Amino acid sequence: MSSSLPIWLPLAHLQNALKPARFGAQAAAKSHTAAKTNCAASLKYNCYLVRADTHTTSSAPLKPIEPLNLTQYGNEFAEKKELKTRLKWSSVYEAGKFYDHQGAHSWYYYVYGQPKGKSEGKKKNKAVSKACGRDVYGDSAVIRSGPGGDPTPENFTSGVLAKVLAFYESNSSSAVFAERERNRMSSKTDSLWTHLQPPTGSTTSIRSKYIIGSDGARSTVRSLSPITFSGSQTSHHFIRIDAIVSTNMPLARSGVVGIESASHGSVLWACLDHHITRIGFALPPALWAQKAAQLTQDDVVAEAKQALQPFTLEFERVDWWTAYSVAQRLASTYRARQRVLVAGDAAHTHSSAAAQGMNTGIHDAVNLSWKLAGCIKGWFKEGVLDSYSRERRGIAEKIIEQDTIVATLTAGEVPERYRDDPGFERSKVLSEIYERNQALNSGIGVSYPADDCTIVVDDHDRTSKLMVSPGERAPDVLVQRPGIRLPIRLHTLFKNVNKFCLILMCGNPADTAASLKAWQEYLDGPSSHTHYQADLFQHLTIMKMPNEHSSVVEKLGIDDDFGPAFFDVDGSAHERYGVRDDEVVVFILRPDGTLGYSCALQDVNAIIRYFEGFLRVERRSREESEKSEVKDLGDRSTGEVDVQIPTGHIE
16 A cells, blocks of 8 residues: 655664665565576576676677576575586675566566676676676676466577566666566555655655554555444544642542533543643534634633632643544444554544543453554454454444544534433532443453453353453452462453463362363364464463462362462452362453353363464474474564665655
């Protein structure tokens, strides 16, 4: 996709970083090296020696161009060694490379010659220099590499090479190379191009697997994608001020309060650190219509004083202030064209009345980060990344639905649904809405619907009624470490490090020994999730019993423990999760702390099916898992971000 995104890094820094690589040629050379081997057997000639005194015209044949068929064609190091021997060169280096004149997916040429010091005193090879876009001296060996998808390449003849060299008599090598590389990369389904145009300087092109539009409500990324941004612009305009103030209002430093103002709606008064107070209120429509963009700090200070009447308000220092118009808009999807994503204000806008602007954006980032990382590394199927839009857009819908009422109340107006209510009280309704949506606004009550991918609801009868369902945030409970009788919060034990956490709640081990043995057999078996070739899992075990034994293995009655073990001394953790004393339940938490699946150990195959539903990595045998460290699948990673600073025009 093309864009006019502002570039944030200084262009000079990018240019310096790119000096060793010419238009991403190193990445292209790797793919063409493999193509050489594929087409080697089909070529009658694979190399020609272009003499330095060769002259080119579109009508006259090129002389002298001599066939130099290589027996070691297809191996760069062997090619150089053979050239060095046959041509009696003391050393060989790659002088340049160029495409032919037929397109990005046709032929590619490598030029080998003698290093500059070895070719001193020799004539400039004009034909090869124009094709490479740099000065090349002395005789040059030109080797052709075929397109990887063509098993029967056209014969490489001196006439074909003559046409290619003649093409560069009237075409800029750098411009052709940039265009061919861009077209070749753009045709790939596993990457996209973004073109950046700074206020001054050349266009910069970046190739990446994904682009994330987190560039605010006026997102350029979103506007250049198929994603629409529907909703409405309200007539409300809010002010926020951080300042050190003095006032005769009672309890001025008591926390967060709401003050009803006849002229400025519901006034926010929040005590911050270092004696700072945040004041928020609705700007009268008449003042906004009069000044709008010309609004000054003196204006908002004067309005704040009026909003707090009949109390006095004096400003000692203003640290920050802002004025903004309220719009409630929602992106049609958070993912488009597979590789364009949006988050934060680029995906949803609403007022700050419920403090959901940055909070919701951070939740977007947490939800997206582990899914995107797993897909880039080749761990997850595409459905995992699709779930980002479904889950987070649904939450934004709820927040905007709430904000349409809250913003109207905060502005001092009556929402449409309450206009016929004779008992309407603005402060009462506002308090009820905040109380009703407390779990949503804090994030603790955010839940996602089942998607049969990373959130799966079991459809068979349970041995107990669990108190937490898949899609909900895992409850935080208190447990104790072995031998240390101090409570510790469960959520501090599994960090957000892009891993699934399997919590084994095993009741009283004396009553659940048989189930624990089945769990051990599952872990030892070939289908265990621990054998996946990805570092994706962490484990915790919680036992319902007094913290009187330091040997966890002895209490569990197994050969090895199931990750770090903790004691649920008073049974509150098992009760909160709904697990009985005589059963063992596995809770699988996603990397974002959301419960993805849970099941009793009567059916360990359910765990196998759960992970097979979205993981695409293969399993190792237990022996292989024990012998080798888990590594990322390098062949499925991006491994690079190509940045190009072309000299010519990019469309």
